[in-house]
Amino acid sequence: xxxxxxxxxxxxxxxxxxxxxxxxxxxxxxxxxxxxxxxxxxxxxxxxxxxxxxxxxxxxxxxxxxxxxxxxxxxxxxxxxxxxxxxxxxxxxxxxxxxxxxxxxxxxxxxxxxxxxxxxxxxxxxxxxxxxxxxxxxxxxxxxxxxxxxxxxxxxxxxxxxxxxxxxxxxxxxxxxxxxxxxxxxxxxxxxxxxxxxxxxxxxxxxxxxxxxxxxxxxxxxxxxxxxxxxxxxxxxxxxxxxxxxxxxxxxxxxxxxxxxxxxxxxxxxxxxxxxxxxxxxxxxxxxx
Amino acid sequence: xxxxxxxxxxxxxxxxxxxxxxxxxxxxxxxxxxxxxxxxxxxxxxxxxxxxxxxxxxxxxxxxxxxxxxxxxxxxxxxxxxxxxxxxxxxxxxxxxxxxxxxxxxxxxxxxxxxxxxxxxxxxxxxxxxxxxxxxxxxxxxxxxxxxxxxxxxxxxxxxxxxxxxxxxxxxxxxxxxxxxxxxxxxxxxxxxxxxxxxxxxxxxxxxxxxxxxxxxxxxxxxxxxxxxxxxxxxxxxxxxxxxxxxxxxxxxxxxxxxxxxxxxxxxxxxxxxxxxxxxxxxxxxxxxxxxxxxxxxxxxxxxxxxxxxxxxxxxxx
Numbered sequence: 001x002x003x004x005x006x007x008x009x010x011x012x013x014x015x016x017x018x019x020x021x022x023x024x025x026x027x028x029x030x031x032x033x034x035x036x037x038x039x040x041x042x043x044x045x046x047x048x049x050x051x052x053x054x055x056x057x058x059x060x061x062x063x064x065x066x067x068x069x070x071x072x073x074x075x076x077x078x079x080x081x082x083x084x085x086x087x088x089x090x091x092x093x094x095x096x097x098x099x100x101x102x103x104x105x106x107x108x109x110x111x112x113x114x115x116x117x118x119x120x121x122x123x124x125x126x127x128x129x130x131x132x133x134x135x136x137x138x139x140x141x142x143x144x145x146x147x148x149x150x151x152x153x154x155x156x157x158x159x160x161x162x163x164x165x166x167x168x169x170x171x172x173x174x175x176x177x178x179x180x181x182x183x184x185x186x187x188x189x190x191x192x193x194x195x196x197x198x199x200x201x202x203x204x205x206x207x208x209x210x211x212x213x214x215x216x217x218x219x220x221x222x223x224x225x226x227x228x229x230x231x232x233x234x235x236x237x238x239x240x241x242x243x244x245x246x247x248x249x250x251x252x253x254x255x256x257x258x259x260x261x262x263x264x265x266x267x268x269x270x271x272x273x274x275x276x277x278x279x280x281x282x283x284x285x286x287x288x289x
Numbered sequence: 290x291x292x293x294x295x296x297x298x299x300x301x302x303x304x305x306x307x308x309x310x311x312x313x314x315x316x317x318x319x320x321x322x323x324x325x326x327x328x329x330x331x332x333x334x335x336x337x338x339x340x341x342x343x344x345x346x347x348x349x350x351x352x353x354x355x356x357x358x359x360x361x362x363x364x365x366x367x368x369x370x371x372x373x374x375x376x377x378x379x380x381x382x383x384x385x386x387x388x389x390x391x392x393x394x395x396x397x398x399x400x401x402x403x404x405x406x407x408x409x410x411x412x413x414x415x416x417x418x419x420x421x422x423x424x425x426x427x428x429x430x431x432x433x434x435x436x437x438x439x440x441x442x443x444x445x446x447x448x449x450x451x452x453x454x455x456x457x458x459x460x461x462x463x464x465x466x467x468x469x470x471x472x473x474x475x476x477x478x479x480x481x482x483x484x485x486x487x488x489x490x491x492x493x494x495x496x497x498x499x500x501x502x503x504x505x506x507x508x509x510x511x512x513x514x515x516x517x518x519x520x521x522x523x524x525x526x527x528x529x530x531x532x533x534x535x536x537x538x539x540x541x542x543x544x545x546x547x548x549x550x551x552x553x554x555x556x557x558x559x560x561x562x563x564x565x566x567x568x569x570x571x572x573x574x575x576x577x578x579x580x581x582x583x584x585x586x587x588x589x590x591x592x593x594x595x596x597x598x599x600x601x602x603x604x605x606x607x
Binding site: 021024027028031032034035036038039041042045053054056057058100101103104106107108111112113114116119123126128129130131132133134135136137138139140141143156157159160161162165185191192195216219220222223227238241242245253256257260263264267268271272275278279282283 | 310313314315317318319321322324325326328329331332333335336337339340343350392395396399400402404405411412413414415416417418419420421422423424425426428429430431432433435437438439442471475476479480483528531532534535539542557560561564565570573574577578580581584588
């Protein structure tokens with residue numbers, strides 16, 4: 001398989017044999033099916049009764065039990081409360097990240113100041129420090145501040161991040177013209193005013209991408225919320241989902257999947273609507289290297 | 290920007306020459322970047338040093354701290370469970386990462402080929418797994434990896450024995466590596482694809498004129514020019530696989546509280562349970578420090594291996 005695809009690559013459509021062409025598309029389609037099938041399967045299990053998961057041969061048709069299954073989710077957890085909690089935390093973090101990262105990225109792109117490059121490399125280097133190294137003391141700080149089991153513990157440490165600064169700097173460096181800033185200065189505009197009324201309108205697309213990416217990351221975050229949140233009223237959606245996965249009365253997969261599907265759907269819609277931006281943002285990390 | 294326009298500070302109150310345009314813009318820049326450094330100092334830098342400090346103390350996070358020297362490190366390294374978590378992490382890291390990178394490279398080359406239509410749609414489809422939360426991925430795959438689940442049915446159809454994916458030593462590792470692979474293969478393929486697209490087409494043109502066959506083009510053009518991307522992707526995957534936590538924690542934790550069962554315990558799971566289950570913050574800190582050192586060592590091995598790749602790129606390593 002390997003040598004075959006290597007050899008057909010970068011050939012013009014005309015000179016590839018029909019057999020290799022079929023094989024080529026077959027592999028790509030298999031890849032796409034493997035990527036998409038779990039989403040479909042999630043929906044199949046969510047809409048069938050609880051025995052459907054272990055049906056032999058596997059059941060692949062969509063059923064009608066979705067609302068029954070989802071009913072049982074609501075009996076066990078405050079699902080919508082958890083969704084709202086996640087929405088709140090993700091929105092607060094995202095607004096803050098977009099604001100502070102844009103500000104810092106703009107400064108790194110458009111200002112001259114001592115140690116600029118060293119500071120920027122420092123920002124990049126922090127990306128490679130594993131977060132587990134700081135989990136324990138951060139937890140202790142949160143305990144000292146009495147922030148355990150509050151959203152502040154989730155929001156405050158995440159308010160600005162290195163990736164966002166890197167991403168905004170790359171974009172601002174080319175999108176914002178220095179002459180515009182200078183003429184703004186000569187007209188007597190303050191630096192923040194120039195940032196707000198000249199730079200921000202030009203770099204909005206990059207801010208939007210950063211916002212979507214960040215929202216998805218915070219929405220999907222598991223480790224830190226697991227450590228910090230104690231009371232089930234405060235659980236984010238990921239913790240609530242994990243709590244449903246319980247043996248108590250036999251695993252009720254119809255119920256679990258109806259919740260998982262409902263929790264995944266909003267992100268899936270956001271992704272499909274903005275897929276170009278999301279992909280551009282998520283792969284930009286590689287471009288710098 | 291840096292031109293010090295002499296004495297036009299229109300908004301400044303006292304127009305002393307001290308408050309020049311240059312100084313003002315420097316101060317602004319430092320103010321703009323300061324939130325990151327303040328936050329990192331509190332929740333990044335200080336915790337790192339405190340973790341190292343903590344690893345020499347015995348502490349339950351409540352009572353007084355007691356200095357114990359290297360005892361925490363002795364305790365951790367003589368705990369068989371730590372070594373189980375270490376080998377588990379490595380095995381699942383290798384099983385999840387190596388096939389993933391090879392398939393990703395393969396997919397990227399196919400997507401990049403002139404023959405492929407619907408490139409954009411394929412890109413979106415391959416990317417979809419990556420936006421799903423790890424918890425959701427784990428829950429979905431746990432339905433497939435059940436004892437009477439779909440995967441075992443498939444194995445039986447192909448004439449193979451069923452596997453105990455939720456309790457066997459290898460079964461659990463295969464299940465978890467599959468989840469990791471599913472979530473990341475498409476992502477890495479897209480990164481490789483953006484790398485492939487950055488290679489100028491006339492290089493291939495020139496090579497073809499010089500009589501280079503496809504294999505030689507691959508060995509002398511594609512792989513060397515793709516190298517930075519390969520280095521990046523392997524590095525990120527290695528660091529990520531050393532930090533594996535959510536998949537095993539959720540997958541094996543069918544009691545609703547998460548689990549540290551031996552088949553799937555990883556180093557981060559070990560750290561988590563030392564600190565937040567057992568209340569041994571000292572040994573947990575020692576584990577964190579060791580995890581960090583292991584991360585650095587593996588990153589360096591990684592760079593070294595991928596750095597050598599150029600030499601034997603024509604060989605089997607694709």
